[in-house]
Amino acid sequence: MSKNTVVNIDLPLPMDVVGHLLGAFGAIYPGSKVAMGGRGLSINLHEGDRPAVPEALETIQPADLPHDDEDDVLLTGTRDDGTIRFAPPERIAQILTNWGRTILDQNDAPNFVEMQLIDNETGEEYVTSVARSKGQTPHQMLAAANERADDARTLLTEFIKDYETPDTVVDAIGVVDALNSILGALDGD
Structure with missing residues (x-):
């Protein structure tokens, strides 16, 4: 066995x-x-x-x-x-930690900073991000913004459907409320 x-x-x-x-x-x-x-x-x-x-x-x-x-x-x-x-190796980790803290502090960044770097040998460009570990990463922030934009699109589409028929009497208060809902979705409220 x-x-x-x-x-x-x-x-x-x-x-x-x-x-x-x-x-x-x-x-x-x-x-x-x-x-x-x-x-x-x-x-x-x-x-x-x-x-x-x-x-x-x-x-x-x-x-x-x-x-x-x-x-x-x-x-x-x-x-x-x-x-x-x-x-990373300890010596490199310490250099990166000090660099990240300095970059965030110099830019008064509460969460993250993105920077463009150019390779001196090839001329190729890179983007690097330094983020505080307790804040949202740039990817998380973009995902949240995209979700808010999708919510706003949905509300705007519903709003347009509600007010595009020719016999609809436009209620100014209803329009303002609908637009405020869309703005709220964009702001994350």
């Missing part, structure tokens, strides 16, 4: 170590399944998937891992929505 074994690996781990571990498990147990949750990896190994031919295990090569903790990119876990979380 074959059995399953679950190997749990706590994070954070350097990305090169994660890659080598997954490669080794994949070579020894080709049918293994990997899951990420919270702050760790779980690898489900099915004993029946282990190759019967010992030569298959020779595909695993010992890892020559240069290990400089200061420069490691770390796999730190996942969020509930499936987002994989990484941490």
Whole structure:
């Protein structure tokens, strides 16, 4: 009878170590399944998937891992929505944190700042965003604005249908109320 074994690996781990571990498990147990949750990896190994031919295990090569903790990119876990979380090397993280705080403070930005960056080598342009973690991201703000615009379109469409028939007597108060509803939808009220 074959059995399953679950190997749990706590994070954070350097990305090169994660890659080598997954490669080794994949070579020894080709049918293994990997899951990420919270702050760790779980690898489900099915004993029946282990190759019967010992030569298959020779595909695993010992890892020559240069290990400089200061420069490691770390796999730190996942969020509930499936987002994989990484941490940059500590020295770069500190530089980015200081830069982000300075940019937000210099612009009196309560939430986020977007900036255009130009690659000096290629001339290609990029846009980067710096956002406070407790505020909405630019994507979330755009999604909320689009939702308000959709609500306003729906109200405006209903308003036009109500007042486009030729025998309709236009009630000025009704028109003002309808337009105020549309404005409220745009403002998020």
